[in-house]
Each structure stands twice: as C-alpha cells, then as structure tokens.
Amino acid sequence: MSLVALRYDDDDDVLAGLRAPRKQLPCRLLYAGAGAELFERICRLDAYYPTRTELALLEQHLPQIAHHVGPAARVIEPGSGEGKKTRMLLRALDAPSSYVPIDIARDQLHRMAAQLRAALPEVEIQPVVADYSEPLELPAPQRAFRRTLVFFPGSTIGNFEPGDARRFLARLAALAGGDRMLLLGADATRDAAALERAYDDEHGVTAAFNKNALAQLNRSRGATFELDGFAHRAVWNASASRVEMQLVSKRRQVVRVAGELFKLADGEPIVTEHCYKHTPAAMHALLATSGWRPRQVFTAQATPFRLWLCEPLAANRV
Numbered sequence: 001m002s003l004v005a006l007r008y009d010d011d012d013d014v015l016a017g018l019r020a021p022r023k024q025l026p027c028r029l030l031y032a033g034a035g036a037e038l039f040e041r042i043c044r045l046d047a048y049y050p051t052r053t054e055l056a057l058l059e060q061h062l063p064q065i066a067h068h069v070g071p072a073a074r075v076i077e078p079g080s081g082e083g084k085k086t087r088m089l090l091r092a093l094d095a096p097s098s099y100v101p102i103d104i105a106r107d108q109l110h111r112m113a114a115q116l117r118a119a120l121p122e123v124e125i126q127p128v129v130a131d132y133s134e135p136l137e138l139p140a141p142q143r144a145f146r147r148t149l150v151f152f153p154g155s156t157i158g159n160f161e162p163g164d165a166r167r168f169l170a171r172l173a174a175l176a177g178g179d180r181m182l183l184l185g186a187d188a189t190r191d192a193a194a195l196e197r198a199y200d201d202e203h204g205v206t207a208a209f210n211k212n213a214l215a216q217l218n219r220s221r222g223a224t225f226e227l228d229g230f231a232h233r234a235v236w237n238a239s240a241s242r243v244e245m246q247l248v249s250k251r252r253q254v255v256r257v258a259g260e261l262f263k264l265a266d267g268e269p270i271v272t273e274h275c276y277k278h279t280p281a282a283m284h285a286l287l288a289t290s291g292w293r294p295r296q297v298f299t300a301q302a303t304p305f306r307l308w309l310c311e312p313l314a315a316n317r318v
C-alpha cells in the first residue's frame with residue numbers, strides 16, 4: 001500500500017478567524033473526528049436532497065459518462081468520504097487502472113480503501129491522507145493509464161470561496177495532466193425553504209455536525225467551548241448565493257483557544273461553513289476561468305442539481 005501523509009497546520013487560520021470582526025472557523029473542522037460519521041448521517045437524511053439526487057443522476061448517466069471517459073482511466077477523488085459513489089463510478093468505467101482517494105479522515109479513508117481493494121481487486125488503490133485544499137503530491141501509479149478523471153461530487157465545490165474555487169479547479173487541471181477530465185457535482189438550489197430543511201434538519205444531525213467543530217478545538221487546541229452555549233443556525237444569503245452555517249452564542253461569554261481569550265456577545269455568530277450554490281451561468285464562468293469546459297451536463301429532475309462532465313479548454317491543450 002502506498003501512502004503519502006502530509007502535515008497541515010490549523011493554528012493560523014483558526015486563531016485568525018476568531019480574531020476577525022466576523023468570527024469564522026475553517027470548515028474542515030466540521031469533518032474531523034466524529035464529523036466524518038455525522039456528515040454521512042446527514043447524507044442519509046430525507047431532507048438532505050443533494051446526496052440522493054446525485055446518486056440518482058449517477059445511476060442514470062454513468063454509462064454515458066463511462067463512454068466519454070474511455071478505458072484504463074486513473075481516477076482521483078479529493079474528499080473521498082465513505083465511497084458509495086466511487087464504487088458506482090469505478091464499476092461503470094471500462095477497466096479503470098487506478099484510484100487515488102484523498103481525504104483528511106484517516107480511519108474512514110483506510111476502511112474505504114480496504115473495502116475497495118476487496119470489491120475491485122483489479123484496480124490499484126492509492127489512498128492519500130491529506131487536506132485536499134492544500135497543495136499535495138500524488139503517489140506514482142504502478143499501472144499504465146490512458147487519461148485521468150478527477151471525481152469531485154457532492155457539491156463540495158460549494159465549500160470554496162469564489163477565488164479559491166477557481167484556483168482549486170485550476171490546480172486539479174494541472175494535477176491531472178494533459179489528457180484529463182473532470183466530473184463535478186454542483187447544486188444550484190436557491191429555494192430558501194428547501195435549503196432550511198436540508199441545512200437545519202429536524203433531527204438535529206446538522207446541529208451536532210456543526211458543533212463538532214467546537215468539540216474538535218476543545219480536543220486539539222485546548223479550547224474551552226461549552227457546546228450548550230451555542231445554537232446551530234443555517235442562513236440563506238441570497239446575494240452571496242450561499243448557505244452560511246453558523247454557531248450563535250446563547251449568552252455573553254469568553255472562551256479560551258490555544259491560550260488566547262475570545263469574547264462573544266449574546267447572539268454573536270461564528271461562521272463555520274459557506275455552502276455556495278452555483279447557477280449554471282456561475283458554473284460556466286468558474287469552469288472557463290479555471291481551464292475546463294463542459295463536455296456534457298446532466299441535470300436532475302426534482303432539483304437543479306447537476307453533474308458537469310468537463311474536459312480541458314482547447315486553449316490549454318499543448
């Protein structure tokens with residue numbers, strides 16, 4: 001098994017975010033520790049439409065996607081999660097050569113890699129433990145491949161600020177090399193009621209997921225957050241076209257993080273995540289400025305969720 005472990009340092013952006021006038025935490029904290037499991041639970045909620053919508057789209061269109069991608073592809077997946085969509089993709093492709101899942105949740109990544117090796121012994125599986133939003137190096141493949149397919153489902157692209165999304169997609173283009181394709185899942189839902197149901201679910205799973213960011217800091221950075229002192233809130237910011245995950249302080253309080261004190265007013269929010277919703281026009285612009293162009297777009301019926309199968313911009317081909 002080849003494995004590239006990369007160190008990442010969360011001190012600076014955590015403290016910088018808490019010192020800012022609009023308090024903010026990096027969203028990767030949500031997915032650390034118990035967060036990976038909590039996010040999988042969100043994905044199984046009825047109210048959380050993106051996962052089941054995307055699964056149905058994959059089910060329906062993977063044969064067509066596999067036709068475009070062709071045989072012996074190397075598949076790279078930043079933020080691979082539990083791997084259900086991956087299995088569908090690898091099964092649909094024509095004799096995929098290798099698969100590189102990149103995830104920060106080490107245990108889940110290794111579990112998923114072991115399951116894939118058992119299910120698809122003919123595919124080379126090369127997990128990478130890393131924060132995929134940081135520059136990283138990929139392991140050298142042992143098997144020959146014809147082209148690289150980057151798989152980025154789940155509307156995870158919505159977690160990036162606009163400039164970061166552009167830089168990230170451009171970096172994927174460089175990472176994947178000349179004969180590359182990208183399969184991107186993106187959500188364009190802008191219905192406030194549907195978003196509220198999905199991001200503030202009645203079972204409180206999203207609330208627990210959100211508070212996990214504080215629990216992580218208590219564990220890893222000696223922070224003193226009392227989880228009961230904060231309320232989960234999901235705000236639809238229409239002008240920025242994003243859902244804002246917030247933790248609202250229920251009282252005036254002072255918390256310590258890495259030895260530094262932070263004051264919170266009663267009702268003051270800490271923003272933990274932005275979930276951008278990209279309209280087709282916004283997505284076309286984002287792709288065009290990051291070295292990609294859509295080859296075929298697959299749109300769901302019930303909600304404006306899409307799979308964007310992309311290839312390099314002609315101008316980028318050398």
Ligand code: AVJ
Nearest residue numbers: 042154155156158159199275
């Ligand atoms: C992982 C960013 C795709 O935006 O729907 C789900 C994260 N946050 N519920 C999303 C999330 C709260 C999710 N993404």
